[in-house]
Amino acid sequence: MTNASLTDAQLARSIALEAGALLQAIRARGDASGKALGDIGDREANTLIVARLREARPDDFILSEEALDDQARCAASRVWIVDPLDGTREYAEGIDDWAVHIGLAIDGRPRIGSVAVPARGAVHTTDDVHLPLPAAANPPRMVVSRSRAPEIAKTVALAMGTPMIAMGSAGAKAMAVVDGRAEIYLHDGGQYEWDNCAPAAVALASGLHASRIDGSPLVYNCADPLLPDLLICRPELAETVLAAIARAR
Template sequence: MTISDAALARSVAEEAGRLLCAIRLRGDLEGKALGAAGDAEANAAILARLRAERPGDHILSEEAGDDRRRCAHSRVWIVDPLDGTREYAEGRADWAVHVALAIDGAAQIGAVALPATGTVFATDDARVPHGPLPARPRMVVSRSRPPGIALRVAEAIGADTIAMGSAGAKAMAVVAGDAEIYLHDGGQFEWDNCAPVAVALAAGFHASRIDGRPLVYNCADPLLPDLLICRPELAAQVLAAIAAG
């Protein structure tokens, strides 16, 4: 029996996560060499599995050459084999594996594995957010390069900021209820956010560009530099604060 797209995304993300943990546990590499090995080995495993299971689909991966023939196809897997290479190499937990399927430009299917914590968030079991909003919303931002716009918006709406590593870890903090807002501007690509966006949308969260436009995938240029994922109750307020400058 053919595995469903959602189950495949989850399985591939979990498999790559186990591989990455094993590479780190070997102890024979460190620093940039460890990150490079993780990127390469996880990418090879993901591509091999997707090509075997979905030979008719195309793939866009951060760690592989871009075959622009994908632009003419409806179904494209968009993957980041190791999101947060720096965090992975430093022995931290806030790194992720992203496996997503974009259909006709929309992030339809996705899985985000957080292997260091043994957690996987996926569109096949996404949970609609529950519970009241806190008095002061929490916004996750980059621990190394928090974008100025995020800090300005946090001040404008009275949000507390939480520094965190990879894009996937930050987005899943919102999905898990550990934060309410993830706002980014200044340099991402489709593989950085396609899987997180698919999971967030399936769980009932708002996800858009920072001007409110939809996020579109499988573009000829995979640069997709800005992103807002947040509780739906906060979307209008955050977008208004962004527009106000």
């Protein structure tokens, strides 16, 4: 089966796995470290991803963190939004919670996605068989950035009595909610469309709530790809979390 004959979700998964394997191999070579390792991984994974997408979906547009932005995409219905290496710091430091994001926005919505966390041997895709969500922990757990937990997340966690779990990449944090290892992922500041398109698509397909922190829908393929805030959580917690956010702002 050629890549062109795969469904969009199958294609996203295939590319995420291949890029993840490449990144694992680059790190295993041991010929670079620190920022240089991250730069090499970003560049080589991006080259692979773009090549695979152009081969399989030549009429689609691509928005990547590591490539020049063709603004003609803004008039397109289908735009692949990718982050070849989400969590460059974790990757360079030998930590395992970095990810590969392959997302597809259709008419501005996150419809298709695959998030691979290669060092953990994990991949989640929008066409996975989604089992019923496990019982939520009480109190619910919130995943936050290891390096810079947003102040609003700290405030909401304190108000809700929610323990915070520090974790690396956006993809790894979002998949912790998909996996049932956490119930809330709240981020405010510093993200772009490629940071959360694929994670949001997978979360929505899994039956989770995903929105901006004011409760408005996530919209992709905007001229300015800045998309600074995100809430992914269990659907039964969405109203409570959004109310806590509103009180904290």
